[in-house]
Amino acid sequence: MKKAGIIFLILLMTASLYLWFDHHRRPAEEWQEKSAEERRVEVSAGSSLEEIADKLFDEGVIRSRHLFKIYARLHEMDRNMQAGLYKFSRNQKVDEIVEKIGQGRVYTERLAVPEGSTVEEIASRAASNLKLTEDEFLQEARRSADGRNYLPDSDSLQYRIEGFLYPTTYLVPYDIDPGDLIDTMLDRFEEKWLDEIESFIYERDDFKESWMDFQENWTIREVVVLASLIEKEAVLPEEKPVIAGVILNRLKDNMRLQIDATVQYALTERKERLLYSDLEVDSPYNTYLYPGLPPGPIASPGDEAIKAAIEPDKNDYLFFFARGDGSHEFTKSYQEHLQRQRKLLD
Known part of the structure; x- marks a missing residue:
């Protein structure tokens, strides 16, 4: 009887631990009660694992800071959290969230640049699809020519890069820096x-x-x-x-x-x-x-x-x-x- 009691207790503890784990690996209840299907969270460069866990918890993306940190450490991702803007869906669990940040799968958007587009038209499209503004893009466009000797150089040019931003569809981070976006197109x-x-x-x-x-x-x-x-x-x-x-x-x-x-x-x-x-x-x-x-x-x-x-x-x-x-x-x-x-x- 004593042995059976110990086995029952172990099973009970195991079931309780599983239920706790399963409960806390799901998104926070506050999110489930709201209509938003996705949330965006920015992980700043140099953020510690604790700071990332706090931010995700405050945004209602995770239920447990502790489980997030435990999972990250068990899978050796605690020192590999990558900065960037991330998009999380309502049904993502903590293991998926850890893997996304650990692998740097940042939030990306498609930017279609049609043939015949001007720099200013590209700036407008980029501002509509990405985090940057038209002014930020155009300011960078006026100075993004370093190291590219084939670009024209004349006082009559408003943008040296005009005509050299290759028209195609790009898949880029939503929060990409305007200079990095221009470099991608020139490349x-x-x-x-x-x-x-x-x-x-x-x-x-x-x-x-x-x-x-x-x-x-x-x-x-x-x-x-x-x-x-x-x-x-x-x-x-x-x-x-x-x-x-x-x-x-x-x-x-x-x-x-x-x-x-x-x-x-x-x-x-x-x-x-x-x-x-x-x-x-x-x-x-x-x-x-x-x-x-x-x-x-x-x-x-x-x-x-x-x-x-x-x-x-x-x-x-x-x-x-x-x-x-x-x-x-x-x-x-x-x-x-x-x-x-x-x-x-x-």
Whole structure:
């Protein structure tokens, strides 16, 4: 009987310990009673295990500080808690919470950067999706060029990085530093295109032949400027090399490019439709007033636009206009250009 009593007591203690453990490894009751499905908690750099446990408890993410610390120490994560912003769901248990912080699985968000985006448009998207503000992003954009010698450097540029923030979808920490975000985008451009553009400029004879009539030595900046013009002018992928050829032809003949997108970039506010007075805005980006390429890119070009810039179509076209369905009409003379426009309006 005595032995049976001891066994019963052990079983009772084991069951009690299990129930205590199971109860305290669940989210706090206060959270369960509220409607929020998730909570965000920021773990500051240098925080101790005790400080992290206190913060999670105060936020209602865990029921027991002690169990959190015990689990972290048992799994040797007590000295490996990583700083960052974390998102916890209502049904996460203490072991999952410890592992998330110990492995640094911070709260991430997707940031989609469409082709043809400007720095200011990217700043707006980043502020909508991430913790940073537009002003923080733009302040960093004005000074984020250290160590990247291929970026243009001119007093007429508002942002040296304009055109070089690679357009794609990024998965980044929600609280990412604006400088780190910009570096990520510039790194992606370098990984994707920098070496290839340099090889086209310095090594490929067919590339040089396409461009040499305009000037002898081209730079990475000028290639990206051209690609940005193509990106903003062309809708159909198959027309991008053709438009690249038209731009090069006009440069060769010392004709002003007269590209509306450059005027839009020069204006303080974008317009659905440009007025004749807008074409007189005094800006080096205004290709109605100033010859040659703009001093810098006007947007971030996508892959097809960059490829069109380094592999332009060899044609005799000097003019083009939009049909209204996304396609363009290309002509070799101004007289033909006007005739086609009138015919389209009839």
